[in-house]
Amino acid sequence: MPPSHATDRWTSARHGLPKAYGSTDLIVLGVGVMIGAGIFSLAGRQAATMAGPGVILSFMIAGITSLLVAFCFAELASAMPTSGSAYTFTYVIFGEVWAWIVGWALLLELLLAVATVARAWSLYAAQMLTDLGVSLSGPLTGMVGKEEGFDLFALFILVALTAVVALGARIGLRALWIIVIAKLLAVGAVIVIGATHFDQRNLAAIPVPATPATGDADTLHSPLLGIVFGQTGAFGWFGIFAASAAITFAYIGFDVVATAAEESEDAPRSIPKGIIRGLILTTVVYIAVALVMVGMTPYNKIDPSAPLANAFRQAGEGFMVHIINIGAVLGLTTVILVLLVGLTRVMFSMARDGLIPRSLSTINRSYHSPTRVTLLIGGLAILLAEFVPVLTLEPLVVIGALFVFVTVAGGVIRMRRTMPDLPRGFRTPLSPGVPIASIAACLWLMVNLQVVTWLYFIIWMSFGVLVYLMYGRRNSVLAGARPVAELPAVVPPDSGFRGRHRR
Known part of the structure; x- marks a missing residue:
C-alpha cells in the first residue's frame, strides 16, 4: 500500500483527527507515559533481587536499546505521519497480514499496561492515604488497594481518565501538562535530597552470581537465555541483563508518541523530536534515581516492597515518604492517560482499515474525538483490571513491545530499499547499522x-x-468490503504536502 494511501485517505470530518499537539506537547506526552511509579521502586527492586549495583548498567542497557528503536520510530513516523504508529507503518511496508499481527501485539502491550498501571495506582493511592493518617473504614476497607479482586480505586481512575480521553485531546493535554510538572518536581526532590545521603562505597559492593541448588530451578519462571546456557540465578551479568529486560517496561511509551502524529503540528519534524527528546530526558532521570537508590542503601539491605521510601526513613527523611507517594500517584495517572490515548489511536486506525468494526472509527462531532473506541477500550481495561491478576502479567507488556520494536526496526531497512525517494522529516543515523543493532x-x-x-x-x-x-x-478495506474510492479525501496525494518536508 502506498504511503499516501495511509496518510491522505482518512482526512474527512467523520474519520479525521483534529490538530492538538505542538512539539513541546509531544515531549510532555512521552515523559508523561514513561515516568510513572516505577521510578520510585523499579531500581531498588531490581537491585535487591537481580542486579545489585549493576542495576545502573541495566538502566543504561534498556535506555540505549530504547533509543536505537526510537530512531527507527522517528523515521517511519516522519514519513507516515498518521494515527496508528507501528500498525500503520507495518501496513504500508509489509502488508495487511503482518500489520494485523503487529496491531494485535500492540493491543496486548497497551491494554494490559493500562490495566496493570491502574492496579498499581490503587495500591499507591491507598498507601498514600494510610501514610497521611487517613483510615478507610467500613465497606471501603476491603475494596481499595488490592492486588486482585474488585478494587474501587482502580475502577475510579479508569472511569475518570477514559472520560477525559473521550472528551478530546485538548482537555487531556491540559491535564497532562499540570500533572507532569507536579510529578517532575517530586522526582527532583527525591534526586536532590537523596544525593545528600549518597555513599559511593555502596556501589563497590559487587554481588556474586547466585545459582539455585540442584532441582530448585523453576524452568517456566526462568529466563529463556538462562535455560539455554544453564544459568538461572540472579546477579552477575545474567542478572544485569535479566534486570534490563524487566526495566524495559519503564521505557515503554516513547512509541505511543508516534500514535499522535495525525494530531500534531508539522508532524514529520515534531514527532521525531518528541520521541527522541522525551526518551533522552526520561533515561537521564531514571539513571539519576537509580544512582540515588543504590547509593543510599547497600543492595542487600534494600526493601524490595518500598525501596526508596524505606531508604529515606532510615536516613531520617521521613517526610519524603509523602513526596514519593504523591509523585507515584501523579506519575501513574499520566501513564494511564497517555496509554489510553495511544491505544485509542491504534484501534481507531485498525477500525478505519476494517480489521475491527468500522463503526469504532467514527469521530464524535461534539468532542472531535473517537468516543466509541475510547469507551470500548475503557470498558475492556476495567474488566481486565478487576477480574484478571494483571500485576503478575507485566512481562507480557514487555514482550509485546519488544516484538513491535523488532518489526519497526526491520521496517526501516525494508523501506530504505523499497521506497528510497519517500520524503522523510528524519532519517535514522548509520542505517542499516542502527536498525540491525535495534533488532x-x-x-x-x-x-x-x-x-x-x-x-x-x-x-x-x-x-x-x-x-x-x-x-x-x-471485512478489511483491501478485501473490497468498502472500496477505497468511496472514501473522501481532503488532501490529494499530489498536493505537495510531503514535498514541503523533504530534507
Whole structure:
C-alpha cells in the first residue's frame, strides 16, 4: 500500500483527527507515559533481587536499546505521519497480514499496561492515604488497594481518565501538562535530597552470581537465555541483563508518541523530536534515581516492597515518604492517560482499515474525538483490571513491545530499499547499522524474559491469527468490503504536502 494511501485517505470530518499537539506537547506526552511509579521502586527492586549495583548498567542497557528503536520510530513516523504508529507503518511496508499481527501485539502491550498501571495506582493511592493518617473504614476497607479482586480505586481512575480521553485531546493535554510538572518536581526532590545521603562505597559492593541448588530451578519462571546456557540465578551479568529486560517496561511509551502524529503540528519534524527528546530526558532521570537508590542503601539491605521510601526513613527523611507517594500517584495517572490515548489511536486506525468494526472509527462531532473506541477500550481495561491478576502479567507488556520494536526496526531497512525517494522529516543515523543493532538488542532482551511469558505470548498471538482469519480478512478495506474510492479525501496525494518536508 502506498504511503499516501495511509496518510491522505482518512482526512474527512467523520474519520479525521483534529490538530492538538505542538512539539513541546509531544515531549510532555512521552515523559508523561514513561515516568510513572516505577521510578520510585523499579531500581531498588531490581537491585535487591537481580542486579545489585549493576542495576545502573541495566538502566543504561534498556535506555540505549530504547533509543536505537526510537530512531527507527522517528523515521517511519516522519514519513507516515498518521494515527496508528507501528500498525500503520507495518501496513504500508509489509502488508495487511503482518500489520494485523503487529496491531494485535500492540493491543496486548497497551491494554494490559493500562490495566496493570491502574492496579498499581490503587495500591499507591491507598498507601498514600494510610501514610497521611487517613483510615478507610467500613465497606471501603476491603475494596481499595488490592492486588486482585474488585478494587474501587482502580475502577475510579479508569472511569475518570477514559472520560477525559473521550472528551478530546485538548482537555487531556491540559491535564497532562499540570500533572507532569507536579510529578517532575517530586522526582527532583527525591534526586536532590537523596544525593545528600549518597555513599559511593555502596556501589563497590559487587554481588556474586547466585545459582539455585540442584532441582530448585523453576524452568517456566526462568529466563529463556538462562535455560539455554544453564544459568538461572540472579546477579552477575545474567542478572544485569535479566534486570534490563524487566526495566524495559519503564521505557515503554516513547512509541505511543508516534500514535499522535495525525494530531500534531508539522508532524514529520515534531514527532521525531518528541520521541527522541522525551526518551533522552526520561533515561537521564531514571539513571539519576537509580544512582540515588543504590547509593543510599547497600543492595542487600534494600526493601524490595518500598525501596526508596524505606531508604529515606532510615536516613531520617521521613517526610519524603509523602513526596514519593504523591509523585507515584501523579506519575501513574499520566501513564494511564497517555496509554489510553495511544491505544485509542491504534484501534481507531485498525477500525478505519476494517480489521475491527468500522463503526469504532467514527469521530464524535461534539468532542472531535473517537468516543466509541475510547469507551470500548475503557470498558475492556476495567474488566481486565478487576477480574484478571494483571500485576503478575507485566512481562507480557514487555514482550509485546519488544516484538513491535523488532518489526519497526526491520521496517526501516525494508523501506530504505523499497521506497528510497519517500520524503522523510528524519532519517535514522548509520542505517542499516542502527536498525540491525535495534533488532539484535530487542531480541537479546526478549530471550532474557521468562519461559512462561513466551508461552502466554504465543497463545495470544495464535488467537489473534484466528480472529484475523474469521473477521479481519473478510471485512478489511483491501478485501473490497468498502472500496477505497468511496472514501473522501481532503488532501490529494499530489498536493505537495510531503514535498514541503523533504530534507
